[in-house]
Amino acid sequence: MAQLQNGYSNKKQLDIVVVGAGLVGSLEALYLAKRGHRVRLYEFREDIRKTPTARGRSINLALSVRGRRALKDVGLETHMIKEHGIPMTGRRIHRTDGSTYVIPYDANTKQCIYSVGRNYLNSLLLQESEKYDNVERYFNHKLIESNLKKGSLTFQRTDTNEQVHVTADLIIGADGAFSAVRKAMMKRPFFDFSQKYIEHGYLELCIPADDNGSFQMPANYLHIWPRGEFMMIALPNQDASWTVTLFMPFSKFKNLDTEEKLIAFFEKYFPDSIPLIGKDKLVEDFFAGSPSPLVAIKCRPYNVEDKALIIGDAAHAVVPFYGQGMNAGFEDCSLLDELFQKHNDNLVEILNEFSDTRWEDTFAISDLAMYNYIEMRDLVTRPSYRLRKAMDDFIFWLLPNFWVPLYNSVTFSTMPYSRCIKNREWQDQVLKKTWSFFGVAALIGGAVALKLKHFV
Template sequence: MEDGSRLRVAIIGGGLVGSLSACFFAQRGHDVELFEYRDDIRTTPHVRGRTINLTLSARGRAALRQVRLEQCVVRQHGLPLEGRMVHSRNGSLKSSLYDVRDKQCIYSVGRRYLNELLLTATEKFPNVKIYFRHKLVSAKLEEGCMTFQTPDHPEGVIHTADLVIGADGAYSSLRRQFLKKPMFNYSQTYIEHGYLELCIPPTADGQFALDARYLHIWPRGSFMMIAMPNQDRTWTVTLFMPLNEFQLLRKSEQLLNFFQFHFPDAIPLIGKERLVVDFFSTSPSPLVSVKCNPYHVGSRAVLIGDAAHAMVPFYGQGMNAGFEDCLLLDELMDQYGGNMSVVLQEYSRLRQKDAEAICDLAMYNYVEMRDLVTRPSFLLRKKLDNCLFKLLPNLWIPLYPSVTFTNRGYYWCLQNKCWQDEVIHLAVVVTGYLMLITLLLILWFSFGWFLKLILVL
């Protein structure tokens, strides 16, 4: 493993990040086994209501580019989104671009489509084997030994590998094995908000019911609704709200009154009957944020994607960050010649600050999307950021473009935002003092004679 020799790689999790990781390692010529506890998604019916649409941006595109899948995703199945469209209660609309300088966009991509594409791409490598319905039940990480429960072997079947990669999501089974190790730190935070999926169908003539160039947002202070376009001209609508407020909507009449007050323009788009059916056909799903460190055990095991850093979905970076993990591991293998002991150690060291930063930014962006986007102070700051970005593009990069359209570390983006906040705060304070001094001078020159007279008397 330290001389760049051919590895036996076991990847736990056949989702987006696991499949992409398999492509990276297979492309390097390593023998890859991909283990997924569910059935093959390509052969199972779609279950609506438990997914949040994906947004593909620069980091995810860079990773897909390395395995020659970027153009297929972007050109054939990505819907470009130029910015946000904010819906007020009275039905008025207000748009804002994501990138006012270069007009870059993000892409709405169906999760199921991308998962199917990556699995199919993985299968094309002769050095890859995919095992479905394999549930990890235990592992000896230092030995690369794993036990899986399968329909044919409920008592368990053993597989071994030189490198074990945990890409099995926020509730990772492999991460549970890490918890048994000393000095492994782990925390998870459930926010008080959950989400529930609805749908806007195409119009009668088969077109998009909303402007498909935008991600649509209905910000309502303590909660919000968003809509993202799909290839079939439908819109995936996601309602984010405190879980206790979901519990207050128990009857169809309560639901319709709630929407009539908060989202009146969405009712004719969704349809009353469909709204009631979709809302009560499922229950709200929770949202969790996960942080842990280190991401590796020795030279034999490592966590990537949501298994390492699950985040709430409000920055659209969960998939992009997971894809960037794959790219970083690949770059480190080039840098250190396949010495996995060093590669994994460096991966943990370099990735932790960035991963924790984007988890924090995702939390912040929920507040921005559901509340701040309607506040005059926020809108004024946004205009100032955009103006400075146009004038000083190499010096002043606003937070959203730096996160979404560059490959700079997430931690750098967060620190850059803090620096910008300090600069603006200082500018406001200095401007305030200058205005006060100017006012005092005006008063002095205008009424100084009166003050002198009072002093004399």
């Protein structure tokens, strides 16, 4: 038995229900299974391994250090990095004249992020759970009623309409941004909740492989077409295609209501992408769907006593512009596992500490993600941005243990997100004082020079 092999046979086995068999729910099931607990995984949708295209559109995922750490804990990091992930070493910026330039993510230590397929990773996590006899999977189960304080749930099978009643020692809601478990929490007093829809939506397009089955652009980059108020990005796929995502205000999407307007818009702002996508395919894909909204969610507390907990997007959905949504959700699982170890599976202590400490960092990454959209669509084109990045990279090279740039701390470390922000604020103050000092020194030097010249 898997739980015996992992050395937890002498501990009390908890009965845990995880709602949501997406990325975070499937990963959390693996963590709990490794600890020897009984896990029942319930999912509203069908098994993604049987109908991998049924989930609809989704933004590609960027796997970085926090997510890699979690995958390493369950034995899947090497496979994802070596067998599936495509390394992206920096941003390749596309100008309107078709020329490009590169902004490395980490010019000093050469770290990179990895483009991974959402469906592939989800399927891999579910497949791994098949190795544990203490994990049960139930698909096509819609949560319709909850009594979180009592640890009871009622599901309705979407294929038969049968109602299924379950109870558990612990309920973990990993059921996404529109979480049914969180909805039940919102009925309780002292639950704080806010959501923010940004005025920009996204629509996915595709750059296919060329006739030889190869990439049409340099593969090891996140390609960005920054245009101030809007932008387009492209991430590489395993089949040499590119998932292209256009982020733009809904009002601009609405104005592109004819083929002629769409082509004229792309010829003006993204001319080099037209031959890559193909004019006919561009028109077909653009008008085949509609732009999707982007929402950020903040809430707390994450737990109901020792009976229920929400993690991942259910607890802290963020906009995708820092590539940290999945990574932050996976980090939830890593931190929870540490707390299970620290508190010897005592649910009261585990859930209270997680809820009391995690919110500050998830609020921080939500704010960082909002800021990074402005950086990606606009600031990357400004000389001031490139100058600051060059300074950060130089000081980081000179004093790597003293000065870690914001992007590096968020993406290539496990520094708490809130500390990443505080670290950046401290760096801003240091640079401000440095510039002030040199400015004053220059003024004094100029005055002295003039005085000396007068006496001469």
